[in-house]
Amino acid sequence: xxxxxxxxxxxxxxxxxxxxxxxxxxxxxxALYWYRQSLGQGPEFLIYFQGTGAADDSGLPNDxxxxxxxxxxxxxxKIQRTERGDSAVYLCASSFSTAGELFFGExxxxxxx
Amino acid sequence: xxNVEQHPSTLSVQEGDSAVIKCTYSDSASNYFPWYxxxxxxxxxxxxxxxSNVGEKKDQRIAVTLNKTAKHFSLHITETQPEDSAVYFCxxxxxxxxxxxxFGTGTRLLVSP
Numbered sequence: 346x347x348x349x350x351x352x353x354x355x356x357x358x359x360x361x362x363x364x365x366x367x368x369x370x371x372x373x374x375x376a377l378y379w380y381r382q383s384l385g386q387g388p389e390f391l392i393y394f395q396g397t398g399a400a401d402d403s404g405l406p407n408d409x410x411x412x413x414x415x416x417x418x419x420x421x422x423k424i425q426r427t428e429r430g431d432s433a434v435y436l437c438a439s440s441f442s443t444a445g446e447l448f449f450g451e452x453x454x455x456x457x458x
Numbered sequence: 459x460x461n462v463e464q465h466p467s468t469l470s471v472q473e474g475d476s477a478v479i480k481c482t483y484s485d486s487a488s489n490y491f492p493w494y495x496x497x498x499x500x501x502x503x504x505x506x507x508x509x510s511n512v513g514e515k516k517d518q519r520i521a522v523t524l525n526k527t528a529k530h531f532s533l534h535i536t537e538t539q540p541e542d543s544a545v546y547f548c549x550x551x552x553x554x555x556x557x558x559x560x561f562g563t564g565t566r567l568l569v570s571p
Contacts, residue, residue: 376556387561389549401558443556449501
C-alpha cells in the first residue's frame with residue numbers, strides 16, 4: 346500500500362479482555378515502531394523492531410503488553426487483561442532505514458470500558 | 459531520561475501573521491529534533507527536522523532553530539494560512555541509531571482568516 350496501514354481503526358473492549366492491533370508498514374521499510382498517544386498528549390515510544398527482532402522494547406508499560414513481527418513486515422501489538430488506563434490511540438510507524446523519516450499510520454483507537 | 463517541554467499549549471493568530479512554538483529538552487546527548495503536524499484525527503506528519511550540527515534550517519514558510527547551549531529549539535511559521543491550523547509536536551532523540559523519539563505535549567495552532 347501507499348502508507349502505513351493499521352487495523353482496526355477503532356476497538357472497544359471490556360476491562361480484562363485481550364486485544365490485538367495490527368500494523369502493515371510501507372513495503373520495503375525494515376524499521377517499525379509502536380507509539381501510544383493518550384488524549385491531549387504527544388506520542389510515547391513503546392517498541393522498535395529492526396527486521397523481525399525487537400531491538401528496543403523499553404517503552405512497553407508492563408508485561409501485559411507484547412509485540413511481534415515474525416516475518417519482518419506486519420507487526421501485531423498484543424495487550425492482555427486490558428485496563429481502563431490502556432485507552433489511547435496506538436500509532437505504528439515505519440521507516441526505510443534505522444535513522445530515516447518516520448511514516449505514521451492513522452492509528453488504532455482503543456477504548457477499554 | 460529525556461524530557462521535552464513545549465510552549466505554548468495553544469496559539470491563535472490571524473492569517474498572514476507569524477507563529478513561533480518553543481521546546482526545551484533535558485538531555486544534552488539528544489541530537490535529532492523533528493517537528494510533526496497532526497490534524498484532528500489524522501496521523502502525525504513530519505514537517506521539518508534539524509540535527510545538532512546545524513543551528514537553523516528553513517523550508518519555504520517553515521524554519522527551525524536550535525540552541526544547543528540552552529537546550530532549546532523553536533519552530534517558526536511565517537505568513538500563516540488557515541490550513542496551517544493543527545496540533546504541532548516537537549520531539550527529541552538521542553543518537554541511538556534509531557528514532558526513539560520523546561515528544562512534547564503539543565501546541566494547538568489556530569489560524570483565523
